[in-house]
Amino acid sequence: MSGKGIGMDYGLETKFCRLGEDLVLRDGAVIEGYASLFGACDQGGDVVQAGAYADSLARLAAEGRKVRMLWQHDPAQPIGVWDEVREDGRGLYVKGRILDSVERGREAAALIAAGALDGLSIGYRTRRAVKTDRGQRLLTELELWEVSLVTFPMLPSARVGRKGEAPGADAAWRELTAAFDAARLEMMARG
16 A cells, blocks of 8 residues: 555655565564565555665665664654665565564564564655556655555565574574563453
């Protein structure tokens, strides 16, 4: 879905992308995948063209700024840090860390691990686009602001197929799950 995102009043558009085998969660906090796929038509009729992010990424780097990692496009809920954001021949590749010191970050990591959350979505402004005779909007230059973890992606052709974890991550997840269960039982006992 492109358009104004929830909680955003500064004119950004959003584009959702459900990611197949490309969304990977490791060590309970490291996430990587493609936030945008070139040449794929989404449900809104938009197609991002290769090179659409190049100028924006160069500007951000020159200014010492980074693309933000948000929860559901909410600028009041950053949940991590994108350490790597780059274009390649396939699309917009992102790799970053979900912060476990942030409540929403812990929730996002748990939802991804359980398979309940599997989408990434970009928040951007269109700088240049053209319409095709089929009514599609070809996005040729975008000003990228953020990449969010989202529930409902716009590009249904790519789905989460696997989650990767580094050795020892199973023990960390068991420990985290046990802590959540203990906290839930304690809250229930308090009434």
